[in-house]
Amino acid sequence: MKGNKKISSGYIYFFGSFGGILFGYDIGVMTGALPFLETDWSLSNATLIGWITSAVMFGAIFGGALSGQLSDKLGRRKMILLSALIFALGSLMSAMVPNLGEYYLIGVRIFLGLAVGAASALVPAYMSEMSPARLRGRLTGINQTMIVSGMLISYVVDFLLKGLPEAFAWRLMLGSAAIPAIILFAGVLRLPESPRFLIKNGQLDAARTVLSYIRPADEIEDEIATIQSTAKTESVAAKNTSWATLFSGKYRYLVIAGVGVAAFQQFQGANAIFYYIPLIVQQATGSAASNALMWPIIQGIILVVGSLVFLWIADKFNRRALLILGGAVMGLSFLLPAFLNVTHLNSNPMLIVVFLSIYVAFYSFTWAPLTWVLIGEVFPLAVRGRASGLASSFNWIGSFAVGLLFPVMTAAMSQEAVFAIFGVICLLGVVFVRFCVPETKGRTLEEIEQQGTHAKETETLAASEDYTE
Numbered sequence: 393m394k395g396n397k398k399i400s401s402g403y404i405y406f407f408g409s410f411g412g413i414l415f416g417y418d419i420g421v422m423t424g425a426l427p428f429l430e431t432d433w434s435l436s437n438a439t440l441i442g443w444i445t446s447a448v449m450f451g452a453i454f455g456g457a458l459s460g461q462l463s464d465k466l467g468r469r470k471m472i473l474l475s476a477l478i479f480a481l482g483s484l485m486s487a488m489v490p491n492l493g494e495y496y497l498i499g500v501r502i503f504l505g506l507a508v509g510a511a512s513a514l515v516p517a518y519m520s521e522m523s524p525a526r527l528r529g530r531l532t533g534i535n536q537t538m539i540v541s542g543m544l545i546s547y548v549v550d551f552l553l554k555g556l557p558e559a560f561a562w563r564l565m566l567g568s569a570a571i572p573a574i575i576l577f578a579g580v581l582r583l584p585e586s587p588r589f590l591i592k593n594g595q596l597d598a599a600r601t602v603l604s605y606i607r608p609a610d611e612i613e614d615e616i617a618t619i620q621s622t623a624k625t626e627s628v629a630a631k632n633t634s635w636a637t638l639f640s641g642k643y644r645y646l647v648i649a650g651v652g653v654a655a656f657q658q659f660q661g662a663n664a665i666f667y668y669i670p671l672i673v674q675q676a677t678g679s680a681a682s683n684a685l686m687w688p689i690i691q692g693i694i695l696v697v698g699s700l701v702f703l704w705i706a707d708k709f710n711r712r713a714l715l716i717l718g719g720a721v722m723g724l725s726f727l728l729p730a731f732l733n734v735t736h737l738n739s740n741p742m743l744i745v746v747f748l749s750i751y752v753a754f755y756s757f758t759w760a761p762l763t764w765v766l767i768g769e770v771f772p773l774a775v776r777g778r779a780s781g782l783a784s785s786f787n788w789i790g791s792f793a794v795g796l797l798f799p800v801m802t803a804a805m806s807q808e809a810v811f812a813i814f815g816v817i818c819l820l821g822v823v824f825v826r827f828c829v830p831e832t833k834g835r836t837l838e839e840i841e842q843q844g845t846h847a848k849e850t851e852t853l854a855a856s857e858d859y860t861e
Contacts, residue, residue: 451505460781698756
């Protein structure tokens with residue numbers, strides 16, 4: 393950050409969350425490119441198709457974990473810039489892959505995934521540290537709006553390019569992902585560093601300047617004092633923090649909650665829809681997947697509308713209540729097609745797509761945005777970078793597993809049976825939220841950390857009482 397030139401809060405929040413575009417655009421662009429790639433290279437091996445699709449998620453597992461550690465040392469801003477560069481390079485390399493270079497493409501997409509995973513961990517952490525507690529849900533939710541907007545834009549681009557020759561169409565689709573990465577890099581050049589990172593590293597004047605962009609003048613000194621107090625308390629512990637520390641002592645309760653929600657979000661099967669909706673429609677109707685590219689656009693519109701609904705309700709309803717509602721409806725949306733299929737009541741093959749649309753609608757304003765809101769809120773300052781990276785990695789492990797296994801599973805069993813499995817996982821996620829996730833709405837990051845400490849004390853007391861009995 394150069395000088396003291398005023399940077400508007402709108403600019404900070406817009407480009408602070410713009411990294412979500414990278415993730416969303418890559419999901420969407422592969423959805424449209426895959427049918428053309430399959431035809432161009434005559435791909436029929438379900439495992440190979442799964443690897444090409446999910447390679448980005450495999451790379452993201454490591455990108456998320458590494459970025460968490462590096463951002464604690466280098467800062468959120470520098471790591472977002474590096475992610476944008478890697479994403480732009482990986483996108484261009486994907487477009488220039490040699491003909492029939494399946495394994496080369498897989499390797500390039502793993503490299504690309506490093507940037508996607510890093511962005512998925514860095515953006516929520518940055519946004520939560522820049523946002524006031526009263527608006528954190530709404531402002532962090534902008535990340536989800538960026539993700540789904542990126543998906544919708546790429547769906548539209550895919551649809552517009554579908555008339556090109558197959559060999560050229562999918563290359564242009566994948567290469568176009570470099571455009572949002574370049575925009576992100578240019579925008580982040582003017583972004584300030586997170587005030588919490590600056591205070592943690594002794595740069596009080598710089599932190600005060602950043603807070604003057606995004607807080608009323610009478611709140612700045614109180615917030616600095618609060619952050620300093622927490623940072624001082626955690627400084628000794630932070631020096632001794634390791635991966636084992638995340639699941640020990642007062643951190644365990646909050647880390648399990650954040651990592652668990654991140655993992656459930658993906659194992660619930662959302663990316664099976666987003667990556668494979670043309671193939672799902674093809675299996676349901678028998679028409680070519682390349683002729684079903686309007687369906688991704690419909691799903692994208694639902695996602696964008698849902699993300700806007702979330703921005704409206706984010707700070708009006710408790711986080712846990714929305715997660716429980718969304719998970720219950722999502723689970724039923726997956727289980728009902730299987731029930732209708734077993735009872736022979738499903739006469740229309742497109743009914744499964746209708747239920748999937750209901751799933752997407754509720755996912756879009758509950759689990760999709762709230763997962764990242766919680767990841768940004770629930771982890772204590774001393775372990776936030778590492779814990780956010782771990783949560784992001786578990787999220788990507790689930791995304792990778794779903795992307796890889798979905799075509800294999802649908803080759804071995806009916807689509808209804810596959811989605812029924814995801815439905816059960818959705819309901820298990822509801823149980824997890826009910827018993828393992830704290831409420832974080834309207835609380836400062838420091839208050840949430842205190843909640844984790846109280847939970848640990850309660851756990852210790854309960855264990856002591858059990859022992860004495």
